[in-house]
Amino acid sequence: MFTKFCFATLMLGGTAMAAQIPSSPVTFNKDVLPILQKNCQGCHRPGQIAPMSLLSYKEARPWAKAMKTAVATRKMPPWFADPQYGHFTNDRSLKQSDIDTIVKWVDGGALEGNAKDAPAPIEWPPEGWVIRPDIIVQGPTFEVPAHPKNDVVEWMWVTIPTGFTKDTWVTAIQIRPEHTAVTHHMCIAFKPHTPDAKYFEPLWAPKERDDEGAAIPTAGPTFGGRTNFLAGSNGLEDCYLPGMIADDYSIHRAAKLIPTGWDMMINLHYTPNGKGVTDHVQVGFTLAKEPPERRYVSLLTSATQDPSRFRIPPNESNWQSPPAEATFNVDAELVFMMPHMHVRGKDMTYTLEYPDGRKQVILNVPHYDFNWQLGYDTSIKVPKGTKLHVDAHYDNSPNNKFNPNPNRTVYYGEMTWEEMMSGFFGVVVDRNVNPNKIISSRNPVGSGG
Secondary structure: OOEEEEEEEEEEOOEEEEEEEEOOOOEHHHHHHHHHHHHOOOOOOOOOOOOOOOOOHHHHHHHHHHHHHHHHOOOOOOOOOOOOOOOOOOOOOOOHHHHHHHHHHHHOOOEOOOHHHOOOOOOOOHHHOOOOOOEEEEEEEEEEOOOOHHHOOOOEEEEEOOOOOOOEEEEEEEEEOOOHHHEEEEEEEEEEOOOOOOEOOOEOOOOOEOOOOOEOOOOOOOOOOHHHHOOOOOOOOEEEEOOEOEEEHHHHOOEEEEOOOEEEEEEEEEOOOOOOEEEEEEEEEEEOOOOOOEEEEEEEEEOOOOOOOOEEOOOOOOEEOOOEEEEEOOOEEEEEEEEEOOOOEEEEEEEEEOOOOOEEEEEEEOOOOOOOOOOEEEEEEEOOOOEEEEEEEEOOOOOOOOOOOOOOOEEEOOOOOOEOOEEEEEEEEEOOOOHHHOEEEOOOOOOOO
């Protein structure tokens, strides 16, 4: 039981009188459950990435103390954008009043409360889906080995038929691996069908690797032939990453176009964990009821992959990467940003430089966490001629608890123990705009789509 004190001081003969007013205890059903529904259950429910479910009191009660610690330290919900820069419509960070409520609930004995006080349960999509797909395309099945050579399973591209028989506008996409514990990421692209396309046959670019599984640096791009695999496509369209499970373009009053006669390519990146599994991938789509006025386009700009320039020295705690840059060739609305680095990533900043020379920091992630690949939804009008600058730093020192080996030089590469510097972003434009003409990027990596 918590007691709230209200003191009224009355100057009566030099004495003070205190009035004690009791308040209702903080309970799960009345006070905590609404917070969990709004901020936590998207991940904390069966079939999703979180390790425990928080749908009910019975499920949440054993984790009460851990919940208190997680919210009090702002470890949960994960959110890394500096509040000084930008405004994000999907900000999942808790208000201080919500944090205080959870803390008081735990300190007060984590009471369940009256079931009549509980809000109605959210009707989540079935079978672990985040979206409610109108169409589910069955993707490849892959045997992920327990202990491959050097613990490396190379990136693979698998082409599959979409089954779409006409131009199709989609309002949401979800890539759904069966075993998320061994899934680093999965991305999709679309390209015109060709007679030599081989469905469900994995393709990859072999690399010479050292004893630690790092690719031996070579001159030129080191991205495993990714641009070649994407030749003829509009670039990466969507990705699954920890923290980025599905994309809903309808919130931006837009959709994506999948032309008739195009195949879907799925990029698979598995990270074996000592337990062999058979993973099956599905891709779900929600369909637009009618052609939209606006088209959502996924874009990407990257730092150079040249090993003479992207070369993180051993034991360097604050190495600055060469920048990633892009110039807008059309007027656009910037609606999404997602920094991507690996385990040595430290921070990333997005800055717009407008045609009049004015600069604006639109996203600053000062404490990047590879375990949570978060996307940030926004709405910024970007005029033609604006430049996007993406800057990042890396911690290759022993102080980085995720660093597998601070004593080695680290290059741009595909594996978690190598590094990347990718600034993903999404824009909305008129539906007739060519997606490959929206930006010019200094170091293009299959962007556009």
